[in-house]
Structures are given as C-alpha cells and as structure tokens.
Amino acid sequence: MRQTKLIAIVCAILVFALVASACSSNGSNTQTPTNAPEQTKDNVSGQATDAPAAPVKIKMVVSDHSVQAPGADDPRIKYLEEKTNTDLDIEFLAHGTYLDQLKLQFASGEFPDVYQSWSGPELDLIEGGKILALNDLIDQYGPNLKANIPQAAWDAVTVKGEILAIPQPALTQSGQVMFIRKDWLNKLNLQVPTTSDELLEVLRAFRDGDPNGNGEPDEIPFSMRENISWGDNIFGMWGVGTAWTEYYHNDEVILGNIHPNILKPLEYINALWNEKLIDSEFLTNDRVRWESKIRAGFVGVWGHAPALVTQWNTDLRASIADQNPEVIVIPTPRGTGYDGPLGTRWSPINKTFIVTKDAENPEAIIRYFDWLMSEEGQIFAELGIEGDTFFTATSDGRITFDAKKAEGIRWLDTVVRVHGYNPEMTRIKLGDDEMFAYLDEAYTIANTEGFVNEAVGMPPIADERNMTTMFREAAAKVLIGHAPLSDYEKFMADWRAQGGDDLIKERTAWYNENRK
Amino acid sequence: MEQIDKKHSPGFPLLKSVLKHRILYAMLIPGIVYLFIFKYIPLFGSVIAFKDYNIYKGIWASDWVGFKYFYQFFNYPQFTRLLWNTLAISFYQTIFAFPAPIILALLLNELRNAAFKRSVQTILYLPHFLSWVIIGGLGYMLMSPQVGLINQWIAAFGFEKIHFLQEPGYFRSIIITSGIWKEMGWNAIIFLAALAGISPSLYEAAKIDGAGRWKQFLHITMPGILPAVMLLLLLKIGHTLDLGFEQIYIFLNPITYATGDVLDTYSYREGIIQGKYSMTTAIGLFKAVVGFLLLLMANRASKSLTGQGIF
Numbered sequence: 127m128r129q130t131k132l133i134a135i136v137c138a139i140l141v142f143a144l145v146a147s148a149c150s151s152n153g154s155n156t157q158t159p160t161n162a163p164e165q166t167k168d169n170v171s172g173q174a175t176d177a178p179a180a181p182v183k184i185k186m187v188v189s190d191h192s193v194q195a196p197g198a199d200d201p202r203i204k205y206l207e208e209k210t211n212t213d214l215d216i217e218f219l220a221h222g223t224y225l226d227q228l229k230l231q232f233a234s235g236e237f238p239d240v241y242q243s244w245s246g247p248e249l250d251l252i253e254g255g256k257i258l259a260l261n262d263l264i265d266q267y268g269p270n271l272k273a274n275i276p277q278a279a280w281d282a283v284t285v286k287g288e289i290l291a292i293p294q295p296a297l298t299q300s301g302q303v304m305f306i307r308k309d310w311l312n313k314l315n316l317q318v319p320t321t322s323d324e325l326l327e328v329l330r331a332f333r334d335g336d337p338n339g340n341g342e343p344d345e346i347p348f349s350m351r352e353n354i355s356w357g358d359n360i361f362g363m364w365g366v367g368t369a370w371t372e373y374y375h376n377d378e379v380i381l382g383n384i385h386p387n388i389l390k391p392l393e394y395i396n397a398l399w400n401e402k403l404i405d406s407e408f409l410t411n412d413r414v415r416w417e418s419k420i421r422a423g424f425v426g427v428w429g430h431a432p433a434l435v436t437q438w439n440t441d442l443r444a445s446i447a448d449q450n451p452e453v454i455v456i457p458t459p460r461g462t463g464y465d466g467p468l469g470t471r472w473s474p475i476n477k478t479f480i481v482t483k484d485a486e487n488p489e490a491i492i493r494y495f496d497w498l499m500s501e502e503g504q505i506f507a508e509l510g511i512e513g514d515t516f517f518t519a520t521s522d523g524r525i526t527f528d529a530k531k532a533e534g535i536r537w538l539d540t541v542v543r544v545h546g547y548n549p550e551m552t553r554i555k556l557g558d559d560e561m562f563a564y565l566d567e568a569y570t571i572a573n574t575e576g577f578v579n580e581a582v583g584m585p586p587i588a589d590e591r592n593m594t595t596m597f598r599e600a601a602a603k604v605l606i607g608h609a610p611l612s613d614y615e616k617f618m619a620d621w622r623a624q625g626g627d628d629l630i631k632e633r634t635a636w637y638n639e640n641r642k
Numbered sequence: 643m644e645q646i647d648k649k650h651s652p653g654f655p656l657l658k659s660v661l662k663h664r665i666l667y668a669m670l671i672p673g674i675v676y677l678f679i680f681k682y683i684p685l686f687g688s689v690i691a692f693k694d695y696n697i698y699k700g701i702w703a704s705d706w707v708g709f710k711y712f713y714q715f716f717n718y719p720q721f722t723r724l725l726w727n728t729l730a731i732s733f734y735q736t737i738f739a740f741p742a743p744i745i746l747a748l749l750l751n752e753l754r755n756a757a758f759k760r761s762v763q764t765i766l767y768l769p770h771f772l773s774w775v776i777i778g779g780l781g782y783m784l785m786s787p788q789v790g791l792i793n794q795w796i797a798a799f800g801f802e803k804i805h806f807l808q809e810p811g812y813f814r815s816i817i818i819t820s821g822i823w824k825e826m827g828w829n830a831i832i833f834l835a836a837l838a839g840i841s842p843s844l845y846e847a848a849k850i851d852g853a854g855r856w857k858q859f860l861h862i863t864m865p866g867i868l869p870a871v872m873l874l875l876l877l878k879i880g881h882t883l884d885l886g887f888e889q890i891y892i893f894l895n896p897i898t899y900a901t902g903d904v905l906d907t908y909s910y911r912e913g914i915i916q917g918k919y920s921m922t923t924a925i926g927l928f929k930a931v932v933g934f935l936l937l938l939m940a941n942r943a944s945k946s947l948t949g950q951g952i953f
Contacts, residue, residue, distance in 0.1 A: 406787050406788065406805065407787065407788060407805075407808075409808055409895045409896060409897055410807050410808065410895050415782070589714075589918065592719075592912060594911055594915075595911060595912060596719075598896035598899075599896045599899045599900075602895070602896035602897045603896075606897065608897065620719065624717070624718075625717075
C-alpha cells in the first residue's frame with residue numbers, strides 16, 4: 127500500500143519534471159532556426175556581388191504557435207528561401223509569452239524586418255514612426271496578395287488609410303453558423319428555413335413531430351449555452367451581435383447590446399421560451415451538458431463554429447447511429463422586418479505580418495509574402511514539398527497527402543501560411559470527400575454571410591462599464607419572461623447613463639479620427 | 643521561571659530568556675519567515691488599488707490615481723445589491739452552516755459504538771474532498787428539470803417541474819445546503835478534538851453526583867467546547883465578506899444575479915477576466931477593511947458577553 131503510494135508520487139514528480147522541461151525547452155528553442163554558418167556565407171556573397179539576383183536577408187520574428195519549430199537545416203526553409211530568393215532568419219518565440227518577449231526586444235531598440243502578430247501594430251509603434259505603410263508596395267509587388275485577401279481583412283489593419291500589416295484572412299469571416307439536423311428535416315418533410323417565421327415553424331415541427339423517433343416528446347428544438355452564448359445566429363437574423371460587437375450607428379460607435387435591432391431577437395427567443403422551443407436549461411448549460419444533449423440526439427438546431435461540422439457528423443454517427451443522423455450548416459434565416467446583413471460578426475483576420483521601417487529591402491519582403499499567396503506558395507504552406515509530404519499520381523494528376531508526416535510541417539501551416547481557406551488543399555488534407563462536402567458548404571456559408579464588427583482593429587475596450595453583468599442579467603430576464611421587453615430598453619438607457627455614454631464618446635472619437 | 647531569571651539578571655531578562663530557549667526560538671524562525679514572505683510582502687502589492695496598474699509598467703512605475711477605483715466600485719449601480727447579497731448569504735451561513743458541525747460533533751460524541759462512530763464520521767467528511775465543480779455537477783443532476791432526480795419525483799407526484807437553478811428564490815438555499823453537505827463533517831473534526839480534550843474525570847464526578855446525560859451535556863460538554871466555538875465564530879465573522887468564490891460561481895447564472903451575485907463573483911467577472919487588476923485589488927482591500935472592523939466589534943461583544951476573545 128505504502129509502496130504503491132510512493133510510486134504514484136514519484137510518477138507524479140516525473141511527469142511534472144517532464145512537462146516543465148518540455149516547456150522550458152520550448153522557451154529556449156527560440157534561436158534554433160538561425161543557421162549561423164550559412165548566414166555568414168550568404169552575407170558574404172550578398173556583399174560581394176550586390177546583384178539583384180542575390181538572396182535578400184530578411185529577419186523575421188514569429189510566434190511558434192506552440193508547434194514544434196523547424197530545425198536549422200529544415201529542407202522546407204531551404205525550399206522557401208530558394209523560391210523567394212531570400213535568406214531567411216526566422217526567430218521562433220514561445221507562443222505563451224510571445225507578445226511580452228517582442229515588447230522587450232522593441233524596448234531594447236531591436237527591431238526585426240518583419241514581425242508577426244494577430245492584429246495591426248500597437249498605437250505607440252505607429253506613433254513612434256516604426257511601422258512601414260504598405261499601400262504602394264502591395265500595389266507594385268503584391269498582385270496575389272491583392273487578389274486573395276478580402277477587403278474586410280485589409281480594413282482590419284488599415285489606420286487612417288494606411289495599410290500597416292499583411293493580414294492572413296481567417297478561414298471563415300464569420301465564426302458562428304447555424305447547424306441543423308438534416309435527417310429531421312427530411313423525416314418531417316420540411317424545407318431548410320430561410321426566414322425567422324419559417325424557422326419557428328421548423329422548430330415547432332421538431333417539438334411535435336417526434337423526429338428522433340423514440341415516442342417521447344423529449345426533443346429540444348433549439349439549444350444554446352450559459353451566459354447567452356452560442357446563440358449568435360438567432361441574434362444574427364436581425365444582424366446584431368451581443369459579445370464585443372461594435373456598430374457605427376447614428377453617428378455613434380455602439381455595442382450591439384444597445385443597438386435598437388436587438389429587441390426583435392430578444393422577443394423572438396422569449397417566444398421560443400414560451401412555446402418550449404428552446405432548451406429550458408439554456409442559461410445553465412455548460413459545454414459538456416450542451417454537447418451531450420446534441421450527441422444524444424435531442425437537439426435539432428444549434429449554433430457553433432463552421433469548422434466543427436465534420437466533428438458533429440462523426441460524433442453523431444457514432445452516438446446515435448440508428449437515427450442515421452446528418453448535420454448540415456444552413457445560412458442564417460432572415461428576421462421579419464429586417465433587410466440588412468445577416469449572420470454573425472466578422473473576425474476577418476487570423477494572424478498578421480508587420481513590416482518595420484528598419485527593413486532595408488521591403489520590396490523583397492512583399493515579394494516573399496506574395497509568393498506564399500501564389501498557387502505554388504499555397505500548396506507549399508499546406509502540403510509541404512512534393513515527393514516529401516505529398517505526391518502527385520502520374521496517371522491522373524491526383525494529389526495525395528502523407529498524413530503521417532503532417533505533424534512535421536504543422537509549423538508551415540500555423541506560422542508561415544498567409545492564405546485563408548483553400549478548398550482544394552483542404553480536400554486533399556482531409557482525405558474524405560463526403561466530409562469535405564459538408565465542410566466546404568459550411569465554410570462557403572460562413573464566408574458569405576456576416577457583418578462588419580467595428581471593434582476589429584480598434585484598441586481594446588479598457589473599461590466596459592459593467593456591460594457584461596448588466597447585459598446578461600437584463601437579457602436573461604426578458605428571455606425567460608421574468609421581465610417585459612420594456613425593461614431591456616430601460617437597461618439600455620441605464621447603462622448609457624451610468625458611464626456607457628463616456629465609453630461611446632471614446633470609441634466614436636477614435637472612429638472619427640482613424641476611420642472616417 | 644521568568645521570575646527566577648529576573649532575579650539573576652536584572653539587565654536583559656528578555657535576551658537571557660531567548661538565549662536559554664534558543665532551540666525553541668530557532669524553531670520559530672521558519673514560521674516567521676513564511677509569514678513575512680507570503681503574508682506581509684504581498685501586502686505592499688495592495689498599493690495597486692490606488693494606481694492605474696499596467697502589467698508591463700510594473701507596480702512602481704504605474705501612475706497614481708488615488709481613490710479612482712474605489713469611486714468606480716461604489717458607483718456601480720448595483721453596489722448595494724452586491725453588498726446585501728454578500729451579507730445575506732454570510733448571515734445564513736453563520737446561522738445555519740456554522741452550528742451544523744457543532745451539532746454533528748455533539749451527536750457523534752454521544753455515540754458509544756466506536757466502530758459505528760468512526761464510519762459515520764468518515765462518510766460525512768468525504769464530500770470535503772470533492773471539488774465544487776463536481777458538486778455543481780451533482781447539483782445539476784439532482785435539480786435539472788430535464789434529467790434531475792428531484793424534478794422526476796416532482797413530476798411523478800403530478801406537479802409542475804421547477805427550474806431550481808434558474809430561480810433567484812432558491813439560490814441562497816442551494817448555496818447553504820450544498821455548503822453544509824460538503825463541509826459539515828470536515829469542520830466537525832475540530833469540535834470533536836475539543837470534546838476529546840474534556841477530562842473524563844469531570845463526567846465521572848458528575849455521574850457520582852447523579853447527573854444524567856442531559857445535565858452532563860449542559861454543564862460539562864457545553865462549557866468544554868465553548869472556547870473553540872467562540873474562536874471559530876469570531877474567525878467566521880472576520881471573513882463575513884469572503885463567501886468562497888467557487889461555490890457561488892458554480893451555481894450562479896444571470897437570472898440568479900439578483901440574489902446570488904456577491905463581491906467575489908463581481909470582482910471576478912468585471913475585474914479579473916477583463917484584466918482590471920487595480921479594480922479587483924480595490925474590492926479586495928474594501929473587503930479586508932470591513933472584515934477587520936467586523937472582527938473588532940465581534941471580539942469586543944464576545945469579551946463582554948462571555949469573557950472569551952481572540953485578543
């Protein structure tokens with residue numbers, strides 16, 4: 127007894143030590159890719175010839191995104207250097223402390239040519255004149271970038287008309303889409319709903335028609351989660367978002383929570399509550415409970431991230447195989463009396479690359495990113511090098527990806543890649559055409575619906591004046607009928623009066639100065 | 643002993659005594675070092691309540707803002723509700739949850755079968771080792787209108803199911819009950835220890851004098867554990883505004899803010915999650931000051947009423 131205890135303790139300590147050393151090695155890893163001898167060699171040749179054909183040195187700092195960074199002599203880096211005619215010096219910093227370490231470097235006056243971030247540069251760097259505006263360079267040297275990066279992504283990194291970063295477009299602009307059980311629709315002979323009223327009819331049919339076929343009225347037509355989350359597509363039927371979504375409305379920058387359009391969806395969900403069409407526990411569902419209800423085949427409609435459509439199909443096929451479940455993503459239905467954009471707010475960018483004024487050869491940097499955005503570059507960033515991680519069949523030209531080697535080139539995808547969703551590459555990587563069809567449909571919908579969130583690219587809200595608490599409470603009361611809708615309007619006025627107006631003034635002033 | 647020391651060395655009685663008991667004093671050092679490093683040094687961090695604390699600038703370089711965060715906190719429209727909820731839950735805890743382990747200890751003490759007593763005690767203090775997250779899950783499994791056991795009974799008797807977790811009226815009862823269930827057995831241990839400390843000769847003498855179980859309880863057991871009870875009660879009063887964040891956080895949702903949103907949950911939601919460290923420190927400081935004042939008052943009251951106090 128005592129011995130097993132001792133063994134357990136020793137094991138625990140060992141595991142801890144391993145984890146700790148793994149973490150620290152991750153941290154000290156930062157210099158590995160810098161290949162000292164090669165660098166000096168190239169440096170010499172660069173100085174000697176000074177011809178335009180010589181590779182251009184680019185010093186880049188990136189986050190390792192918690193993915194194993196490549197070794198110094200990784201063939202992919204060599205390939206990338208050859209293709210872009212550059213001599214890359216990429217410093218991979220540990221993801222967890224990335225921005226802090228970067229700040230320290232900047233504070234000591236060390237600026238790389240390019241650094242990676244997840245938004246535009248910080249205000250003090252812009253004001254300090256450290257950041258290079260890229261408008262003309264992109265016009266001249268970045269045709270692929272211009273063609274493949276959507277306007278919303280450029281807008282997110284543009285301040286006062288100056289493009290201050292190269293944004294990697296997000297795989298999907300909208301982060302949430304509406305999921306529905308297609309097999310339930312088929313079983314009850316229903317069409318995909320396109321308006322809020324049609325959705326209501328579908329939900330009623332789900333409640334009454336026993337689509338899961340167990341003879342019990344235990345269906346949950348629609349479900350969402352604690353703190354009024356993962357219901358954004360219901361609010362999105364009237365084009366409002368409830369979490370950190372800002373609008374330019376009536377000459378003011380306001381949060382969606384006090385946008386007049388929010389009253390309709392609140393009323394709608396309250397109607398769902400009254401007719402028992404929404405999960406009676408939607409205010410207390412945590413992730414586990416919510417997921418297990420869906421997996422158990424009780425839920426008909428829910429909102430989630432588009433990329434998870436394959437996961438839901440796989441999960442449900444395993445958990446309720448007898449129902450032959452099929453989960454699809456549908457476009458957000460249109461709310462009655464509303465004709466603006468539908469869906470959820472855009473988060474148009476994934477990561478960004480920012481060029482500093484210390485860069486001696488910014489044209490080469492733009493060319494480097496432009497190659498990554500070319501067809502060849504996109505294949506490289508997702509699949510690696512031909513003959514190593516992917517193969518083209520000589521007979522029909524069909525490309526196969528070696529999934530076993532995927533881990534070794536994950537850093538290409540997370541750190542180097544600048545393109546957004548590439549259907550063909552995704553299909554090859556997924557290796558399952560049926561699942562790819564679901565995924566492609568979901569991504570297409572998530573990339574066509576949604577609306578601008580003015581908060582993207584703005585400095586974060588430092589003090590939200592109790593919005594989280596006040597909104598959740600006021601909305602929850604209205605949603606489950608503890609208070610009339612007029613109480614919510616009272617909350618809108620109260621929030622503004624107790625400090626919200628100051629926040630609106632701050633945000634509007636920033637907007638007028640930088641975006642108008 | 644002290645007097646003898648004094649006679650022999652009128653100059654430095656304290657030094658002499660320290661030297662004489664140097665081993666004992668040496669053993670004190672780790673305790674003092676611990677208190678100093680982990681309890682006193684962090685106290686200086688409280689200055690960020692008066693500063694615009696920026697984690698990149700550090701504590702000293704951040705700008706002074708005076709009482710800005712206190713004003714902001716007191717100006718929160720629901721401040722009185724936060725304070726009231728905190729006090730109300732704390733009051734219920736003192737009334738219901740505090741006596742529970744005492745009663746349990748007294749009942750266990752009257753048991754004569756040692757094996758039965760031990761097994762009961764063990765079973766009762768097991769919940770102490772469960773985390774609040776698990777108890778939150780158990781609570782859900784009992785009270786959920788969809789899968790909850792209690793609601794299945796209610797439905798079986800033909801009544802309407804009740805959304806226990808979505809009704810402000812039930813919130814405090816759920817908190818108090820779950821708290822008693824989890825901690826009663828564990829907290830009883832200290833009272834059992836106090837009971838074990840009462841000399842058996844007192845009981846024997848009482849028996850010879852003809853006192854029954856009730857009289858023995860009233861005149862020996864009760865006075866025997868009163869010092870322990872008073873001490874713990876005073877400490878509890880000092881922690882009036884600290885309710886145990888996890889427990890409330892696990893059960894709280896926007897509908898139950900009305901009766902359950904307390905200082906700790908508010909400071910977590912509006913402060914820590916949003917990185918407003920100065921604000922949360924201001925709230926913490928406010929709680930500490932109020933707690934200290936309450937402790938002083940309770941201590942004085944206790945001294946004048948029972949003669950017992952902690953200082």
